[in-house]
Amino acid sequence: MNLRHLTFRLLEVYVTVVRTGSVTAAARQLHLTQPTVSQQLKRLAETVGEPLFVAHSGATDLTDTGRELYRAALDVTGRFADFQDYLTELQGGQRGRFSIALVNTAQYVLPRLLGPYSQAFPDVDMTVEIGNRQEVLERFERQLDDIYVFSHPPSLEQVHAARFLRNPLVMIAPAQHPLAQQKEVRLAEILQERLLLREPGSATRMLFESWLQGQGAQWSHGLQMASNGAIRVGVASGMGLAVVSRHVLPDRHPGIAILPVQGFPIESHWHFIIRRDRRLPHAARGFLEYAAGSLEQCLPAEYLCNEVSELFSQTMAGTA
């Protein structure tokens, strides 16, 4: 046998024999029979091409070569044990990396989950991508990320989605706006006003438009703005009304009023989405498990809608 065909197992057997100082004891420890261990030793010595033991009057002793081999075996098996540890951590989700792509609006809440998670798993290397619905959808199609967050997941066969948070869309107005004083606001009243809207690829805008369409309505004065932040500031400074995710507003939001429009808030949910046709990194699974268990602690109870574990069990099935 060539030295190259040595296995770690064989070295392990050897190390055990040297440590215990006895073939029989080693066999017991390794759950092998004594002849098996004897044979392994013989094969090892043949492979090395030198005797490893000398039997001088009873007690067998290591030769110099045997001692060298023992050292080498310890180093080598030790180094490989390190690699195994790495694997174990990786497979347990305590180590590794994954990426998650968020639609813009979700960045107002998700950090509350991502923060504690990355504190709990400092060895996981997490990448967070942010874009509007259109952009995240493209990433999804190009399979760039491991987990996606949408309010309306693409419905394809290879997609698994699970809701984790309510995402109500509200109509906001400057606090001093006349409509803000009313008990109830009719849709028609809104459509007179100027509306600050996100770009067409935005999920919030799509949702609102499809809702409007359901009502057989259409807005008249629109003004496009690049971000939720800009819209919020715009509304506060009297530029117009807007539809935004409730999460875009801080808990306290002076200068801005939520209008009690008929049919509002428009209900939607955020989902964690994974692709069945792509291997889910252990760390990504680990994150979803963490989310399933910790959403309650991280996010306000009023928005909770924790169905993450469903996703998780689905995935399991998909993987198996």
Add this chain to the structure above:
Amino acid sequence: MNLRHLTFRLLEVYVTVVRTGSVTAAARQLHLTQPTVSQQLKRLAETVGEPLFVAHSGATDLTDTGRELYRAALDVTGRFADFQDYLTELQGGQRGRFSIALVNTAQYVLPRLLGPYSQAFPDVDMTVEIGNRQEVLERFERQLDDIYVFSHPPSLEQVHAARFLRNPLVMIAPAQHPLAQQKEVRLAEILQERLLLREPGSATRMLFESWLQGQGAQWSHGLQMASNGAIRVGVASGMGLAVVSRHVLPDRHPGIAILPVQGFPIESHWHFIIRRDRRLPHAARGFLEYAAGSLEQCLPAEYLCNEVSELFSQTMAGTA
């Protein structure tokens, strides 16, 4: 497959693939076919339980796990290469250890060979044992050493011996002794004198006695002394005559005369002796090879009798 059944060979294949960045190139380098290497990689990945490569648009890249494995593989194969180097040196006789047992008298010449040898092979750990014939014979019987030096080797089946140096026994007397003035000395004249003799286990004494017996003679006044050195001093100071190896006398030996006794010098030879029933360490073989090639440079030409290489070829046959 379990991680323990990984072979160094498999890691080597992996390392080659990573290095060349190509399965086909690695196969060429390893003198394997491409499918063989593909299969090995597949098996390796299965063993590890994680993908090692990601194929993103053509170019295949290592995963994190692949990179970890690569590091581990480098460390591990590197460590084992060190062990192989050790083996190579050992098997080449440049490293290792052996012991050689000398009869007392040989210690006057052998250092001239051992010195240069151990300078040339500083990594060989050599043990030199010294005793009288009886003692060395005992060591031989108990198989304590790798090489023995006798003038008259035991003649057993498992013994290989080769002469390497003449060992003439001379009769010495105080320089001012009457016999020292004669052109020729008869044996009878000697036997009148007091003879300084080594102990019964000594080779010199045995040789002399058996020679005497051949002549049908016997000495009358004997005085036993413990060492060749003591005898030399004793003779110089007029205590008597003595038979010693020519090598016991320095080149210049004022105060001592070599008597031209009839039948003297008694010729004998030193032999290197090895046992066929005992593994000859590579270093011991290396020493004998060195002796075969370097005796001429190390010892005086007049005593040379280099038949060491015969021994060596015999040994080869015995081993094969």
Add this chain to the structure above:
DNA sequence: ACCATATATAGATAATTATCTATATATGGT
């Protein structure tokens, strides 16, 4: 001198490996 214990050897077998040839399947560049 014998007995208990440890080790080695013989003989057997199921499983696995290492390797091949032939062929199918990407994939990148003109």
Add this chain to the structure above:
DNA sequence: ACCATATATAGATAATTATCTATATATGGT
């Protein structure tokens, strides 16, 4: 759009390994 190149898969096979049970052979201690 096609062709050259690279990779993966299928199918086959000889060799090797890992392991066992049964048994022979040391070896050290009373």
